[in-house]
């Protein structure tokens with residue numbers, strides 16, 4: 001069921017650091033041609049920091065871990081399905097092209113032995129519709145992978161999302177932040193569980209976490225300050241975008257891509273520039289975390 005790219009397979013066999021990357025952000029989260037540029041830049045940043053990138057997606061009834069250029073192109077073409085844990089087997093069965101969300105990506109990563117994953121933001125609890133809870137949250141509670149992200153998307157109900165993480169036992173680490181970042185914006189009033197200054201310092205915590213819990217851990221990294229969309233401006237953009245979606249009666253899994261699209265248009269590209277900057281930065285941070293984790297493993301096995 002899994003096809004693992006040679007480079008990724010070799011790295012895993014030799015216990016070298018590997019970072020999993022999701023593909024929904026390519027197929028549904030970013031406009032063309034930015035999506036492919038960013039996907040390649042994220043992989044390049046992972047490499048530059050000393051780890052091997054493994055972008056995950058579904059093609060022809062198989063889960064691919066580590067993609068070819070041609071497969072990236074297929075993800076950027078129309079008709080790609082958004083895959084979470086409720087439709088993973090269905091898309092495989094009908095041999096569709098599937099882009100994995102955080103939920104599906106970490107599930108696949110854990111299956112093949114990758115313990116660090118990165119993206120922009122996780123899904124969470126939506127505003128208003130408190131029963132619309134992303135499959136990402138229960139997946140994090142059940143899957144032993146460290147997810148490096150810039151918090152949850154600010155289009156969500158962040159307070160409810162933050163509570164959910166606590167209820168289900170997912171620790172939240174902040175890199176150079178005391179508060180749970182809000183994706184496009186750096187600040188919220190919601191605390192992280194612990195602040196660290198570097199991804200290397202986070203590795204120590206992740207290392208301990210995985211020896212005691214079979215669950216995920218969030219390592220949050222705020223959007224780089226120079227690309228932030230301040231909260232007040234963001235809230236204006238969001239109100240306008242939400243009004244558009246309500247008028248078009250958009251629901252469920254379609255909400256996230258439609259909102260991101262509307263926000264980019266309404267903010268004249270500001271949200272898109274923030275999104276790109278945080279994705280690039282998170283890729284570097286995740287690779288540094290993976291490198292530090294594999295050094296910890298080496299030290300442990302040398303004892």
Ligand code: PSU
Pocket residue numbers: 022024025026028029030084100101102103119120121122123124133134135136153252253254256260275
């Ligand atoms: N954040 C983004 N762009 C995205 C996503 C998150 O800025 O495309 C995707 C991720 O793949 C995440 C998913 O796992 O949206 C959550 O969607 P939903 O709320 O339908 O579970």
Ligand code: MN
Pocket residue numbers: 123126132133134135252253255
């Ligand atoms: Mn949802």
